[in-house]
Amino acid sequence: MQISVELALTPLQDDxxxxxxxxxxxxxxxxxxxxxxxxxxxxxxxxxxxxxFLTEEIKETFQSLDHVLLTMKxxxxxxxxxxANF
Numbered sequence: 182m183q184i185s186v187e188l189a190l191t192p193l194q195d196d197x198x199x200x201x202x203x204x205x206x207x208x209x210x211x212x213x214x215x216x217x218x219x220x221x222x223x224x225x226x227x228x229x230x231x232x233x234f235l236t237e238e239i240k241e242t243f244q245s246l247d248h249v250l251l252t253m254k255x256x257x258x259x260x261x262x263x264x265a266n267f
Contacts, residue, residue: 182228183259186235189221193248200249204242211238214261221252225261 192200205222208215211234214225
């Protein structure tokens with residue numbers, strides 16, 4: 182089953198950019214389709230593989246930061262090819 186996941190990482194600290202950039206770099210190296218915009222990052226792939234990967238990466242990120250918020254939305258289907266028609 183294919184899924185689309187939207188992630189927004191928000192470190193609650195003064196130096197917030199560095200952990201965000203490191204998290205995105207890890208996503209880019211994952212082999213999954215990754216699309217970015219200024220507010221969030223979308224990752225697309227097989228449910229089991231992607232969720233397993235995200236579980237580990239989120240855990241590592243949470244362990245490396247004292248205070249952090251992660252917002253995640255999951256859609257059942259791969260929406261990486263979506264283009265607005267308006």
